[in-house]
Amino acid sequence: MRKNRIVLVAFLALATLMVFGAGYGYGAPAKKIRIAMLMASTIDDMAWSQSMYEGLKAVQKEMGADKLEFVTSERMGNPVDAGAAIRQYADQGFDIIIAHGAQYQSVLMELAPDFPKTTFAYGTGFTTAPNIFAYDPQAQEGAYLLGMVAALMSKTGVVGIVGPVESGDAIKYNYGFQQGVAAGNPNVKVRIAYTGSFGDIVGAGELAKVHMDAKADVLTGSSQQAVGAARAVAERSGVYWMSTDMDQASLAPDHVLAAQVYHWEKVVKDMINYRAQGILGGKHLTLTFADGTLELRFNPKLTNKIPKAVLDRVEKAKQDIISGKLKVELPKAGGK
Amino acid sequence: MKKRTGTSDSLLQAGVLVGALVLALLVGAGLILLARANPITAYKAMFTGPVSGKYGITESLVKATPLLLVGLGIVISFRSGILNIGGEGQMVAGSLAGAAVALAFPSWPAIVLLPMTLIAGVLAGALWGGIAGWLKARLSVNEILSTVMLNQIAFQLNLYLIRGPMIDPQEVAYGTGCPQTALLPRSIWLPRIIRGTRFHWGLVIAIAFAILVYIFLWRTTIGYRMRASGAGPQAAKAAGIRVENYQILAMAFAGGFAGLAGIVEVLGVHHRVLEGLSGGYGFSGIVVALFGRLHPLGCIPASILFGALTLGADMMQRAVQIPAAIVMAIQGLVVLFVVGSDLLIRRPDLLRSRRMSGGSAGVAGKQGMARQGKGVSN
Amino acid sequence: MATISSQGIIVGILATGIRLAAPFLYASLGEMFAQRSGVFNLGLEGIMMMGAFAGFMTSLGTGSPWLGVLAAIGVGAALGLLMAFISVTMQAEQGISGIGLHMFCWGLSGLLFRVYLGFITSCKGFGPWNIPVLSKIPFLGPVLFQHNWMVYFSLLLVPVSWFVLYRTTWGLKVRAVGTTPQAADTLGVNVNAIRYQCVVLGGAMAGLAGAFLTVGQANMYADNITAGRGFIAVALVYFGRWSPVGILLGSLLFSMMNALQLWIQVLGISFPYEFAVILPYVMTIAALAVAVRRVWAPTALGKPFRREAG
Secondary structure: OHHHHHHHHHHHHHHHHHHHHHHOOOOOOOOOEEEEEEEOOOOOOOOHHHHHHHHHHHHHHHHOOOOEEEEEEOOOOOHHHHHHHHHHHHHOOOOEEEEEOHHHHHHHHHHHHHOOOOEEEEEOOOOOEOOEEEEEEOHHHHHHHHHHHHHHHOOOOEEEEEEOOOOOHHHHHHHHHHHHHHHHOOOOEEEEEEOOOOOOHHHHHHHHHHHHHOOOOEEEEOOOOHHHHHHHHHOOOOOEEEEOOOOOOOOOOOOEEEEEEEOHHHHHHHHHHHHHOOOOOOOEEEEOOOOOOEEEEEOOOOHHHOOHHHHHHHHHHHHHHHHOOOOOOOOOOOOO | OOOOOOHHHHHHHHHHHHHHHHHHHHHHHHHHHHOOOOHHHHHHHHHHHHHOHHHHHHHHHHHHHHHHHHHHHHHHHHHOOOOOOOHHHHHHHHHHHHHHHHHHOOOOOHHHHHHHHHHHHHHHHHHHHHHHHHHHHHHOOOHHHHHHHHHHHHHHHHHHHHHOOOOOHHHHHHOOOOOEOOOOOHHHOOOEOOOOOOOEOHHHHHHHHHHHHHHHHHHOHHHHHHHHHHHOHHHHHHOOOOHHHHHHHHHHHHHHHHHHHHHHHHHHHHOOOEOOOOOOHHHHHHHHHHHOOOOOOOHHHHHHHHHHHHHHHHHHHHHHOOOOHHHHHHHHHHHHHHHHOHHHHHOOHHHHOOOOOOOOHHHHHHHHHHHHOOOOOO | OOOOOHHHHHHHHHHHHHHHHHHHHHHHHHHHHHHHOOOOOOOHHHHHHHHHHHHHHHHHHHOOHHHHHHHHHHHHHHHHHHHHHHHHHOOOOHHHHHHHHHHHHHHHHHHHHHHHOOOOOEOOOOOOOOOOOHHHOOOHHHHHOOOOHHHHHHHHHHHHHHHHHHHOHHHHHHHHHHHOHHHHHHOOOOHHHHHHHHHHHHHHHHHHHHHHHHHHHHOEOOOOOOOOHHHHHHHHHHHOOOOHHHHHHHHHHHHHHHHHHHHHHHOOOOOOHHHHHHHHHHHHHHHHHHOOOOOOOOOOOOOOOOOOOO
16 A cells, blocks of 8 residues: 555656646747847957857857757848848747847837737847837946956056947946046046947057057957957057956957956846746846846956955945945936 | 940840849859858848848838939939949938928928928938039039048038937937937828838839939930030030039039938938938949939839849848858949949940950950940940 | 156157058059059958958968068959959949949958958057167157058158159059050050059059058958048048149048047047047048149049040
8 A cells, every 4th residue: 555655646746747847848848949139240249249149159058059049140230221130030930039239229119019929129228118128238337347447457547448439338338437437546537539430440449549648558448349449458568458248358368457248148038038928028128237147357367466455345346236335327318 | 325226236235234143143152152151042042032022022122212312313413424422421411401300390290391301301412412513613622532521521420410419318318328319200201102011102202203303314404414514524615514513513413312312211211310321322322323324214123123132132141141241242243243244235246246355445446436436425 | 647748649649640641551552553544443442451351361370460461462453453354444434343342342351251260359460660760769759760660661652652653664654544545555555554553553552551450550350440441542542633742641631630639539628529530531621622723633534445546
């Protein structure tokens, strides 16, 4: 009799497991998720676009290529071409279409109602729709921390920002960086200059050189042209570079002090999970330090150059940002 | 002006054009192989895509609209002897001016606001082109120099305006700062011809203008004088035509059409001014004008074909996942081959001449010139 | 806090300006020869891109920026040959074929970059070569004599081009072919051959200009690294009225304005930066408009040569 009871219990346990398992998708084979990503630049730009591409690759690696398929469409800066691409992907039944750039908001808002079963996503953005997610890296958080490091590490007291154009997450980044510098050392001067385009890497390099000629010894900058500036920094000794979007240390291993890294994996997984629950959009997904989607990464090669006191201060600031005690301001209406 | 050609000549001409396209695509196939993709699958996607279903055809027509408008302007300027490469900047100027008007008076009735917006776009583009024309006529500043500079100036002014004074208040409120204007009043949006697609009435406007341009160039005195200025400036001057003034006018027309293309794109597709609106149309329009044999009516099929070609190339890129750079390379190849074979299209007799060796001008000249007198003008 | 002196600022602007002028000098001087012979090449931007790419990849692969320069010259010359064939032999409309060449080269460089490399990295470039003694002169030293050899060479090409154009027989033929091709032809000059030579030369120099951007300036390559410089170079030929000295002045004016706007921004002088960025373009037009003179252009510019019945 005892043997039968054991068998019964085992059978019941197994049955329960199977019921719950089916609920979690273990029972039925999972449908392959198809994601399409559009971008204005290319997947190898070592900045904004590549960081999202790397994120998608990471998610695919984790889930398995049989569960997640993704395709990319590059050089879609022209809004007409982008619209055509998005429409085609939607027609082809892609589950999630990521239009990676703030400028795609307009075209998505227009297209989304025509494809109510598709999830669209874009960023940096705020406005959402029932089937549009807006992702929004809080670049000012990491910028603040990088600014602190810059101020504390600068010997000349002059720090330079190489800006593309004032839009998207460049605005948040520059503003946060300046606040961080002020918090680190109010006597340090921050200078900003812009090249006027997102893609002129030679121009960014020249701007970096001018910064350095004007005595700046820590530089930073965003967007894909920043690699030009990082490279220019690498040509001089005694100058450091703070990178954002991605860890650009491979470009200038002796000069990149720290990086704010965007971890898009969680954002992508969130979207997939929301979809599984029937939520196709409507959420404003932020990247912050609090949930690990933003990471402050120090270059291991150079950490011995940074005094412990500096590292401690930065760590404390980071914890304060995470806990909400420290709020990094965003620019007001029309602010610079 | 054009020499009459017999039917066998016309067949040869068509054959050469087709041959040029085929050669371009063959080289393109080599590039596709280089990108480790299958050219057959790729081309299949490229050719079937733009004509399959509601989506393909309508998107081709959407792309054709600005191409046609810019192309018409180029036809006018080219026929008058001046090459307008400032189309990009003129489109931007037109889109900005039109948007500014529309955003300034949103409550006005569409019957007034729409024409005003369109006219603002045309005038702004005409002004932008006219500056280059005036600089050339009065101060001898070469138009290639001025239009290249003016393009850059227009881009930066555009960025300044849509990031600053003309930025969408929503973007400011949310702190996302995307460079774009607010949505234009819904009342003046160009309605969609087919619901669920982006195909809008702009194309009809463009085709109407194509017919008007044809009438203008071939049936009016001004048009005749402009064509005379282009075909033979010396002779025209001798006949008392003020060539320089007509060249200013030509640049203004070219700019006006590009400006119209810009505001039509805004009203029909985007409904606001964004970055990248000019999307290379300023240059592609030149190619379309060439494909259309510099005839306004020829620009109609040329713009649709080129639009379909570009769309097809994009679709191909997505289908076989090759780098987007290939699209640009194939477009360039098509232009090179078609433009390179232009001589054979104009002078099909050269193909029949047994004495022609490698197309060298000197030899062909002896035979052809004797039959034809002076060379055919562009 | 470290500050920069006003002399430091002026030196900085001038030195930056001279460095920025180099790619324009190379490309414009080459284009000048082509246009002097009657052919204008709007595809210069594309050739620069391919030159930049070839220089970068070769330097990356072999570790020698010198080989990179050679590769860029070779690629540029080959593309020049293509342009010559289309414009001279096939007598195509030069403006449009130039744009086609630009599109093709842009696409090709992007494709090859992705296929053969696929990620952004840096290559070996040329470091500054301070000219002994001269580089120590206060003020003039840092401005003129602390650049890399490619900058010096670009400046050297100005008098060299002047000499070739005005003091050699070949230069005379080039000028003849561009103004009165019919007359030159009757005198036995092979018009098309001269045009070929000039366009190939122009292509080679555009390739060199592109190589400067990668191995002489940025030490890396990315899509659209030329960012419109090729078109500006063509415009500068018109600005300089087809003379090497004029082109030098034009390149310097444009580049100095560019350097000025960079410094204005960096020094924090409050100015909408978009206006700073357009400063060089506006100044170039203004300079030309103000210098009112009857412009002389190679008369046969843009017109394919067809031998007329005698």
